Amino acid sequence: MTLLFAVLGRVARSTVRVETDLMEPDMWLFVTHEINQTLRREGLELPPPGRKPPGWHHWRRLRDDHLSTDEGIATLQRLHLPRAVALAREVGLLDPNGPSSLTHPSHLRAIYGDGTIVRPMYRPPKKAEVSADDGTKVTKFVHPVTGELVDDPGRRYDADVALHHGHAGPALGHGYVAWHTRAPGPYGRVMLHMGHIDHPGGEAGAAVDLLRDIYREAGAGVQVVIYDGAFRGVHIDQVMRRYGWLTISKQPTYSNDELATASIVRGPDGRRVPSIPLGIATHTVGGTECHHTLAAINGAVAQIDLDDTGDPVIVATPARTSVKRARSGGGTYRFNLGYRIHCPLGDFDTWLNPHAKTEGDPRPEALRAFPEGDADTLRLRGLRSDAESVHSHYKRTLIVDRAMSLGWRRGLIDYYLFALYNNALAEEAWRAAQRRENNVRVLRRTPG
Numbered sequence: 378m379t380l381l382f383a384v385l386g387r388v389a390r391s392t393v394r395v396e397t398d399l400m401e402p403d404m405w406l407f408v409t410h411e412i413n414q415t416l417r418r419e420g421l422e423l424p425p426p427g428r429k430p431p432g433w434h435h436w437r438r439l440r441d442d443h444l445s446t447d448e449g450i451a452t453l454q455r456l457h458l459p460r461a462v463a464l465a466r467e468v469g470l471l472d473p474n475g476p477s478s479l480t481h482p483s484h485l486r487a488i489y490g491d492g493t494i495v496r497p498m499y500r501p502p503k504k505a506e507v508s509a510d511d512g513t514k515v516t517k518f519v520h521p522v523t524g525e526l527v528d529d530p531g532r533r534y535d536a537d538v539a540l541h542h543g544h545a546g547p548a549l550g551h552g553y554v555a556w557h558t559r560a561p562g563p564y565g566r567v568m569l570h571m572g573h574i575d576h577p578g579g580e581a582g583a584a585v586d587l588l589r590d591i592y593r594e595a596g597a598g599v600q601v602v603i604y605d606g607a608f609r610g611v612h613i614d615q616v617m618r619r620y621g622w623l624t625i626s627k628q629p630t631y632s633n634d635e636l637a638t639a640s641i642v643r644g645p646d647g648r649r650v651p652s653i654p655l656g657i658a659t660h661t662v663g664g665t666e667c668h669h670t671l672a673a674i675n676g677a678v679a680q681i682d683l684d685d686t687g688d689p690v691i692v693a694t695p696a697r698t699s700v701k702r703a704r705s706g707g708g709t710y711r712f713n714l715g716y717r718i719h720c721p722l723g724d725f726d727t728w729l730n731p732h733a734k735t736e737g738d739p740r741p742e743a744l745r746a747f748p749e750g751d752a753d754t755l756r757l758r759g760l761r762s763d764a765e766s767v768h769s770h771y772k773r774t775l776i777v778d779r780a781m782s783l784g785w786r787r788g789l790i791d792y793y794l795f796a797l798y799n800n801a802l803a804e805e806a807w808r809a810a811q812r813r814e815n816n817v818r819v820l821r822r823t824p825g
């Protein structure tokens with residue numbers, strides 16, 4: 378009930394308002410009834426709710442003394458994820474026996490995520506580093522009025538914010554990553570798992586770590602993971618190997634340095650693009666071996682040949698035929714991607730391994746099961762924009778776009794409150810749709 382109080386506070390953006398609403402005798406009677414139902418349904422041996430609704434001070438106690446500790450957050454995450462996966466399954470998502478394949482994954486077996494920065498509640502004080510008498514560096518605060526260096530900023534501020542560098546430039550605040558899955562239709566989103574980005578630049582690593590928990594809970598129910606360009610080759614390879622999932626993520630924009638060291642080919646349109654060699658595909662025609670040079674360009678496979686001036690050119694872009702996945706004794710997964718190679722002497726199939734062979738191998742980034750422009754990529758990648766909607770919806774429950782509480786732990790709890798609200802809507806939307814269907818069935822059976 379105390380969590381529910383906080384969820385309503387998040388939605389109404391005022392806990393005073395929630396306190397007042399819950400005091401309404403009819404409202405409290407209704408909530409009491411719902412709580413009793415829940416206690417029965419869950420088989421919880423707990424006393425029934427009292428005659429008085431909870432207030433802000435109850436929530437603050439629970440949050441500050443219990444939830445906003447490492448242990449409290451771990452408990453919240455551990456309790457939330459299995460319920461969220463169960464809800465996802467109920468609404469037809471993440472079904473391990475669902476009708477789709479690794480070659481053409483279904484949107485019902487996709488999860489998608491994004492990172493965001495929430496600005497701190499208070500503008501951070503200006504700081505300066507000074508050398509103490511013994512030569513050590515000491516951080517002092519700049520007094521906002523006099524400009525003097527002082528030991529105490531003289532007001533509340535968030536000590537654990539960090540400067541994150543996102544697409545929109547540097548932002549000071551708390552970074553969070555969230556993973557979701559989504560049924561078609563309004564309110565179809567189920568928020569699965571959320572976490573804190575503990576250092577600038579740590580977004581993708583935090584996102585991959587959260588996937589470990591989702592893997593434990595949803596496992597084979599997931600086939601594909603959709604993220605933005607923050608996923609580089611190392612993350613894509615980890616997701617494939619550890620969890621056996623494929624990734625859809627934007628190709629990075631290569632820096633001039635990266636382009637300078639890459640070999641360049643001319644595309645069919647004459648544009649010069651970086652290419653990463655994938656080796657030679659060989660087949661035997663009439664007793665003679667015939668060789669085809671393959672390279673990865675923009676995530677896709679290309680057949681390369683030399684033109685009459687000796688420059689490499691793309692002669693064909695083989696289509697992906699199928700995706701194979703095997704599991705090793707050690708529990709890690711290995712993928713093989715099938716491609717149809719074009720040859721005037723007869724087309725043939727070849728298999729390519731998308732994993733890194735050595736550390737820093739560009740292959741997982743260069744060779745994508747779902748490159749940009751691929752039909753499956755185009756069909757699925759739109760889901761990811763919903764992850765951005767989550768952040769903007771969440772931030773609308775904040776006041777003036779700033780965190781509503783101090784410190785990343787309380788901020789993450791606020792985010793979880795939003796997730797509870799979101800998932801309650803998803804559950805209710807599903808139940809309402811079931812009721813409607815049921816009514817239609819009853820009406821059809823009723824004569825006249």
Ligand SMILES: [Zn+2]
Binds near residue numbers: 723
């Ligand atoms: Zn050939």
